[in-house]
Amino acid sequence: xxxxxxxxxxxxxxxxxxxxxxxxxxxxxxxxxxxxxxxxxxxxxxxxxxxxxxxxxxxxxxxxxxxxxxxxxxxxxxxxxxxxxxxxxxxxxxxxxxxxxxxxxxxxxxxxxxxxxxxxxxxxxxxxxxxxxxxxxxxxxxxxxxxxxxxxxxxxxxxxxxxxxxxxxxxxxxxxxxxxxxxxxxxxxxxxxxxxxxxxxxxxxxxxxxxxxxxxxxxxxxxxxxxxxxxxxxxxxxxxxxxxxxxxxxxxxxxxxxxxxxxxxxxxxxxxxxxxxxxxxxxxxxxxxxxxxxxxxxxxxxxxxx
Numbered sequence: 001x002x003x004x005x006x007x008x009x010x011x012x013x014x015x016x017x018x019x020x021x022x023x024x025x026x027x028x029x030x031x032x033x034x035x036x037x038x039x040x041x042x043x044x045x046x047x048x049x050x051x052x053x054x055x056x057x058x059x060x061x062x063x064x065x066x067x068x069x070x071x072x073x074x075x076x077x078x079x080x081x082x083x084x085x086x087x088x089x090x091x092x093x094x095x096x097x098x099x100x101x102x103x104x105x106x107x108x109x110x111x112x113x114x115x116x117x118x119x120x121x122x123x124x125x126x127x128x129x130x131x132x133x134x135x136x137x138x139x140x141x142x143x144x145x146x147x148x149x150x151x152x153x154x155x156x157x158x159x160x161x162x163x164x165x166x167x168x169x170x171x172x173x174x175x176x177x178x179x180x181x182x183x184x185x186x187x188x189x190x191x192x193x194x195x196x197x198x199x200x201x202x203x204x205x206x207x208x209x210x211x212x213x214x215x216x217x218x219x220x221x222x223x224x225x226x227x228x229x230x231x232x233x234x235x236x237x238x239x240x241x242x243x244x245x246x247x248x249x250x251x252x253x254x255x256x257x258x259x260x261x262x263x264x265x266x267x268x269x270x271x272x273x274x275x276x277x278x279x280x281x282x283x284x285x286x287x288x289x290x291x292x293x294x295x296x297x298x299x300x301x302x303x304x305x306x
Contacts, residue, residue: 046218047289055079065111077297
């Protein structure tokens, strides 16, 4: 209950700050400049490609554990809809995805949970590896070094906490289930599938690397289109550390990414300004591309179902 109140508090703070910056603060800068740039179509295209790649990676992981072959169009639409809900109500989209996958594709909680855990941990691993590599390349001051150490510490804490939470979740499921033999057999089958599909998981891992490269490049393009003088390495480092901190903080609220982005930019590259305005513009672009994809996927699914 306390965590819920804390989430609501930070949600109100973040929204208040964003509204204040967008509508009340007077700055010598067009607050919607990124949306008015001639290259906005390119940013939208990048956003669409990135989102399609994410759904494709999740689809391939889920397909490994599913007893029947799934259609990409079905999983794609559900995953996109869950992403839209997560943008509005952080965390709720995961429950929505399970409900829809169970209802329409008969995916049980175990298969969905394992798929989501593998997806999230692989993404965190690639992000953390990228942050470590970039950190060693561009750390140039004591402040940046401290910031990098904080990232490592939070990641380690998250790993240990997640390990115990995962154990407790599985333990509770086993204890609540009157007939645990089926569940144990499912876990054994999942273990066999993990071992059997090592090559597929390696290819999925490569897909995550490509995904992060595209995300970083899209973020860099957005900054450059606004005329911000920043190196490719610095922009990547800001984006990756912001995404990591956003994922590893245990309080979920709308606007968290934007606030952490402001903090990361202030520490890593203090010379760039209007970062919050840029982040809000970027969120609008991502939401717009997500809605476009949902509409397109819904139409395509109706055509395929006929």
